[in-house]
Amino acid sequence: MTTSSSPVLLVRGGHELSGDVRVSGFKHAFVTVLAGALTGRSTVTVDNCPDIEETRVLLALARSFGVRVRGGGRTVSVDPSGLTEHALDPRLVDRVHGAVYLLPALLARFGQVRLPAAGGCRIGDAASGARPVHQYAEVLRRFGAEVATGQDGSLTVRADRMTACELDLRDWTADRELRTGPLYSGATKMAILAAASARGTTRLRHPYPKPDVTELVRLLDATGRPARYTPEGDLLIEGRPDGGHGRPVRHELVSDLIEVVTWATAAALTGGKVRLTGLTPGRLAAGLAPEIAVARDMGLSWHPTARSLVLTGEPPSAAADITVASHGIYSDSQPFFMLLATLGPGVSHIRETVWRRRFTHVPELRRLGADIEVVDAEARVLGGHPPSRPGQSVVGRDLRSTAALLLAALAVPGRARVYGSEHLVRGYEDLVGDLVRLGARIRTESHEDGG
Numbered sequence: 369m370t371t372s373s374s375p376v377l378l379v380r381g382g383h384e385l386s387g388d389v390r391v392s393g394f395k396h397a398f399v400t401v402l403a404g405a406l407t408g409r410s411t412v413t414v415d416n417c418p419d420i421e422e423t424r425v426l427l428a429l430a431r432s433f434g435v436r437v438r439g440g441g442r443t444v445s446v447d448p449s450g451l452t453e454h455a456l457d458p459r460l461v462d463r464v465h466g467a468v469y470l471l472p473a474l475l476a477r478f479g480q481v482r483l484p485a486a487g488g489c490r491i492g493d494a495a496s497g498a499r500p501v502h503q504y505a506e507v508l509r510r511f512g513a514e515v516a517t518g519q520d521g522s523l524t525v526r527a528d529r530m531t532a533c534e535l536d537l538r539d540w541t542a543d544r545e546l547r548t549g550p551l552y553s554g555a556t557k558m559a560i561l562a563a564a565s566a567r568g569t570t571r572l573r574h575p576y577p578k579p580d581v582t583e584l585v586r587l588l589d590a591t592g593r594p595a596r597y598t599p600e601g602d603l604l605i606e607g608r609p610d611g612g613h614g615r616p617v618r619h620e621l622v623s624d625l626i627e628v629v630t631w632a633t634a635a636a637l638t639g640g641k642v643r644l645t646g647l648t649p650g651r652l653a654a655g656l657a658p659e660i661a662v663a664r665d666m667g668l669s670w671h672p673t674a675r676s677l678v679l680t681g682e683p684p685s686a687a688a689d690i691t692v693a694s695h696g697i698y699s700d701s702q703p704f705f706m707l708l709a710t711l712g713p714g715v716s717h718i719r720e721t722v723w724r725r726r727f728t729h730v731p732e733l734r735r736l737g738a739d740i741e742v743v744d745a746e747a748r749v750l751g752g753h754p755p756s757r758p759g760q761s762v763v764g765r766d767l768r769s770t771a772a773l774l775l776a777a778l779a780v781p782g783r784a785r786v787y788g789s790e791h792l793v794r795g796y797e798d799l800v801g802d803l804v805r806l807g808a809r810i811r812t813e814s815h816e817d818g819g
C-alpha cells in the first residue's frame with residue numbers, strides 16, 4: 369500500500385470531539401521569519417514557534433552554519449553573528465521545502481552558495497510532483513546574481529554584491545491567463561530576502577499578500593531594514609548590507625492559519641465542540657479572511673476575534689463555490705474545504721489555480737464514500753455524501769491531504785486505516801495526540817505489527 373515505514377493510523381470513527389486545543393505558530397511564517405533573521409545582525413527571539421519537524425530541520429541547518437540557537441519548543445532565539453559556514457547539508461534540505469529561503473542570507477554573506485534540491489510536499493504540476501525553482505533563479509538574477517539551475521532542482525548562485533531593483537511580481541507568471549493572479553509567494557519571499565541585504569531600496573510591485581510575507585516584512589522593519597507598503601500596495605525595502613541595527617528583537621508569530629482550518633473541519637465533521645486557544649486574533653483574522661468568507665458562505669462561523677475561538681460542530685448549510693488562488697484561499701486549505709463540502713447540501717465547485725494537480729485526496733475520499741469528480745483542476749463535490757464507508761484503507765500523499773484523510777476517517781462510523789502519517793510531523797505538533805485527547809479513537813500500528 370505504501371513504501372513508508374511510518375505507522376499506520378487505525379481509526380475508529382463516529383465519535384464526537386470536544387475540548388481545548390492550543391494552536392501553534394504558523395509554519396510558513398516561521399520559515400520566512402527565520403530566513404529573515406539570518407539576513408540580519410540582531411538576535412531574534414521568536415515566540416509562538418511551531419514545534420514541528422519543519423522548525424527542527426531549519427534550526428539544525430542554522431546551527432550547521434554556526435548560528436547560535438537557544439531555547440526550543442515554543443520560544444527560540446537565533447543569534448546570526450556566528451554564521452561562518454555556507455554548506456547546506458542535502459540530507460536536511462531534502463526534508464523541508466522552507467530550506468530554499470535560507471539561500472539569500474548565505475549569498476549575502478559568502479557571495480556564493482549551492483542549494484541542493486529542497487523537499488516538502490510534492491504537489492508541483494510535473495508528473496514527479498517536483499515544484500518549480502525557476503522563479504527563485506529569475507528573482508536572484510534581478511539583484512545581480514549569476515544563477516545555474518540543476519535538473520534535480522538544485523541552484524548554484526554567485527553574487528559579489530546584490531543591488532536593489534524594482535520588480536513586478538507579475539513577471540514570474542508563466543501563464544498570464546492563470547486565474548491565480550500574479551502574486552507568487554516563492555518569488556515574493558525570495559525577492560524580499562534578497563532586498564534585505566542588497567544595496568539601495570527595492571520596490572516590489574504586486575507582492576504576495578499572505579501572512580508568511582507580512583510577518584517577514586514586520587521582522588525586517590524591526591531589525592533595522594526599513595520595510596513598508598505604499599498606499600498602492602507596493603513594498604519598499606531599504607537594504608542594509610551590514611545587516612541592520614543589531615539590537616535584539618522579539619517576534620511573536622501569528623497563529624497557524626491552516627491548523628485553524630484543520631480544527632474547524634474536525635469540529636464540523638464530528639459534530640463536536642472544540643475551543644481553540646493561544647490565538648493571535650487580529651493577524652489571524654486578516655490572514656484567514658478568504659477562508660472566513662468562504663466558511664460564512666457555507667453557513668459556518670469561524671471568526672477569531674479573541675485569543676480563543678469556539679467551534680461548534682455544525683455542518684455547512686450551503687454549497688461552496690471556491691477558487692483557490694494566491695489572493696484567495698490557500699491551496700493548503702483546499703482539501704479541508706473539499707471535505708466540508710461533502711457534508712453540506714447541493715453541489716460545490718472548487719477550482720485549484722495554484723497547484724493544479726493537488727487532488728491526490730480525491731480518490732481516497734471517494735473510497736470512503738464521497739462523491740467527487742475532478743475535471744481540469746476543478747472538483748465538483750456532491751453534498752450529502754460525507755465519508756461513511758467503513759473498512760477502507762486510504763493513503764495521504766502530502767501534509768494536508770493526509771490530515772484531511774485522517775479527519776475523514778474520524779467521520780466514518782466504523783474502522784478505517786490511514787497511511788502517510790509521516791507527512792503530518794512536518795506541519796502539526798501532535799495532530800493525532802490532540803485528536804485523541806479530544807475523544808478520537810486512533811491507534812498507531814507499525815508495519816511490523818500489522819504486516
Ligand SMILES: CC(=O)N[C@H]1[C@@H](OP(=O)(O)OP(=O)(O)OC[C@H]2O[C@@H](n3ccc(=O)[nH]c3=O)[C@H](O)[C@@H]2O)O[C@H](CO)[C@@H](O)[C@@H]1O
Pocket residue numbers: 396493499500502503539540541542543551552553554555576693694695698699700721722723724
Ligand atoms: C501563490 C500561492 O498561492 N502560493 C502557494 C504555494 O507557495 P510556493 O511558494 O510553494 O509556490 P509558488 O507561489 O512559487 O508557486 C505557486 C504556483 O505558481 C506557479 N508558478 C510559480 C512561479 C512562476 O514563475 N510561474 C508559475 O507558474 C507554480 O508552478 C505553482 O503552480 O504553495 C504553498 C504550499 O502549498 C502555499 O502555502 C502558497 O500559498
Ligand SMILES: C=C(OP(=O)(O)O)C(=O)O
Pocket residue numbers: 395464465466487488489490491700767768795
Ligand atoms: C505544502 C505545504 O508545505 P510546504 O511548502 O512546506 O511543502 C503545506 O504546508 O501544505
